[in-house]
Amino acid sequence: MKRKQGKTTIRQMEIDDISAVYHLGEKLFTSEELPILYRTWDPYEVTDYFSSDPDYCLVAEVDGKVGGFILANTIIKEATAWKRYGYLSWIGVDEAFQRTGLGLRLYRELEERFRKEGVRMIIADTETENEEAIAFFKTIGFSPARRHVWLAKNLRRSANTDSRKARESRNKPESGKI
Numbered sequence: 001m002k003r004k005q006g007k008t009t010i011r012q013m014e015i016d017d018i019s020a021v022y023h024l025g026e027k028l029f030t031s032e033e034l035p036i037l038y039r040t041w042d043p044y045e046v047t048d049y050f051s052s053d054p055d056y057c058l059v060a061e062v063d064g065k066v067g068g069f070i071l072a073n074t075i076i077k078e079a080t081a082w083k084r085y086g087y088l089s090w091i092g093v094d095e096a097f098q099r100t101g102l103g104l105r106l107y108r109e110l111e112e113r114f115r116k117e118g119v120r121m122i123i124a125d126t127e128t129e130n131e132e133a134i135a136f137f138k139t140i141g142f143s144p145a146r147r148h149v150w151l152a153k154n155l156r157r158s159a160n161t162d163s164r165k166a167r168e169s170r171n172k173p174e175s176g177k178i
């Protein structure tokens with residue numbers, strides 16, 4: 001159910017927002033719906049972006065709580081014509097506030113900051129199945145540029161690892177029997 005939006009501010013992320021941003025991402029990037037984003041979202045994503053490019057880490061504060069966020073950075077490629085690129089890595093809006101324009105407001109603030117830094121192209125990516133996000137990106141002016149394929153390989157536990165673990169647990173003294 002969409003909640004009625006209260007007082008909303010778009011502002012730069014602060015250290016006290018780190019936990020709220022991480023947990024909001026956990027709610028949005030679920031293993032069922034967005035398996036790749038789920039696997040790559042962890043607390044270090046938030047702390048790394050926040051410590052390396054804080055100017056491009058924004059939150060939407062709704063009635064004093066984090067209702068959305070953007071984590072982005074800039075990439076400088078000296079030898080290229082446009083030199084400075086913006087990379088929008090993560091964007092998320094609490095389901096309760098989706099389709100109320102929060103994502104758009106976060107993005108506009110980011111774009112403004114990128115423009116001031118001389119960014120000429122902004123890159124974003126998401127999973128092919130993430131149709132909602134793709135619709136959002138198209139609305140804000142992005143167009144699919146290239147297909148990017150994620151590959152994954154499951155590593156089976158080797159027989160050696162299993163037998164070593166079994167040996168270790170056999171040799172481990174039971175509690176109170178040292």
Ligand SMILES: CC(C)(COP(=O)(O)OP(=O)(O)OC[C@H]1O[C@@H](n2cnc3c(N)ncnc32)[C@H](O)[C@@H]1OP(=O)(O)O)[C@@H](O)C(=O)NCCC(=O)NCCS
Binds near residue numbers: 029090103105137
């Ligand atoms: C993608 C996301 C950030 C959009 O945020 P939002 O606050 O709901 O977007 P807005 O309300 O600002 O939408 C702006 C416009 O984008 C388009 N749009 C947004 N969500 C859409 C959807 N689910 N379906 C179709 N169009 C959509 C619409 O044109 C919308 O304008 P409208 O509501 O007037 O029609 C949000 O859906 C989200 O958090 N998704 C889960 C996380 C995610 O997948 N992030 C992207 C990968 S990192």
